[in-house]
Amino acid sequence: MIKNVTVIGAGSWGTALASVLADNGHHVTIWVRDPKLAEEINTKHVNGKYLPDVKLSANIVASVDLQEAVTRKPIVLLAVPSHAMRQICRQMAPFLDPQVLLIHATKGFELESLKRMSEVIMEEVPTSISSRLAVLSGPSHAEEVVLRQPTTVVVASESEESMLRSQDLLMNANFRVYTNPDLIGAEIAGALKNIIALGAGMSDGLGYGDNAKAALLTRGLAEISRLGIKLGAMPPTFAGLAGVGDLIVTCTSKHSRNWRAGYMLGQGKKLEDVLEQMGMVVEGVRTTHAAYALSRREDVDMPIASVLYGILFEEKEPRQGVEELMRRGKTYEMGYLDPNGA
Known part of the structure; x- marks a missing residue:
């Protein structure tokens, strides 16, 4: 009709x-x-x-x-x-x-x-x-x-x-x-994947390879799921189109504004210059700020989001942020073994 x-x-x-x-x-x-x-x-x-x-x-x-x-x-x-x-x-x-x-x-x-x-x-x-x-x-x-x-x-x-x-x-x-x-899960997955896309762009801008990007997407999805479930989302949503599907396309595509912004940041450009050059809204920047605040409010460990927050808003160097992530303490991969592990 x-x-x-x-x-x-x-x-x-x-x-x-x-x-x-x-x-x-x-x-x-x-x-x-x-x-x-x-x-x-x-x-x-x-x-x-x-x-x-x-x-x-x-x-x-x-x-x-x-x-x-x-x-x-x-x-x-x-x-x-x-x-x-x-x-x-x-x-x-x-x-x-x-x-x-x-x-x-x-x-x-x-x-x-x-x-x-x-x-x-x-x-x-x-x-x-x-x-x-x-x-x-x-x-x-x-x-x-x-x-x-x-x-x-x-x-x-x-x-x-x-x-x-x-x-x-x-x-x-x-x-x-x-x-x-699962309206809650669809919204949270769709918003938070933009943060990981910024990180994927930075990784490429820094000259890192496929290993680094695969790790970023996988551990990024773990963070997204962890916060989403704490906020009431259904776990299967993060394995679906709104979760891993949107994460893949946003982190790997030339069309992704968030990836392009991250790429320029990885090459050493300042955030204000990147946003001016983009000329369009880069939702991942605002979402990083929100995710960092939500992770603290809900007591959910989100190391990638925290490092990206430092790079965007506290003048941390991208390469320094990567080193911090790689040098974190030992932990389990799966959340059911260690609910606070990342």
Whole structure:
């Protein structure tokens, strides 16, 4: 059935998801802040800033009016940076249809409160809406999705109806969607993998080889799982698309902003210069700050996150951080043998 769907956010990911929805025959409104970008999408059917050289469907219409974009829409998909989530939800909440299906595709934490995106959204929209909230996660670079390259993701929700509706809405021959009831795990895995991707980029920037990256991904996943389970996630989620799947693609791909930022840091560039050169949000930087604070609050050992925090915010040299990790005390590999081991 054809739906009128609104996508909030016209970055690369929001635009790619709008393209998936348009491919499925839906009428898509994409909300943008920049009037010039809205005009470009509406007249030229391109998003030159984020996805140049990709022609967008005529079924995608841009709007700069948030109220107009969400009013009477049965489905709203949020693809905005984590730091903007609360403000956007607060602004649009009065205009949402009480029966709207709300889906978010943002991977990060609110830095000030250390809350997951679903927790932020639930505080800003009516309970009747938040109880049906779904999250989209998994290995899915926008640059490949918009070119209709095979991609597999997962949608998670505490509402089975929301999972199944989201799956039906998004799934097609190029974009396969699985369901998972573990909303907490999907969010935590999707956010924390960006930290490890920064580390993977640093490893490559330092000139280390495949052995180092394999160790980083494996032990990084152990840290992600350890914190996630402490916060209420289901262990199998971290072995799935939102966990190891997203971790692999983000740590090894040329499309990964976090990997590229880490690579430049490994080459000796300063964080402020890297972020300026990137010109786009690098969620892993904020997430490292949040993960470090969460690990201390929850008393969970996260040595990789702690070292990356030191490199990003305390001027620790990347090579020094690697030496600290390698010289740590002896421990078991498996958490069931030593729950605090890393």
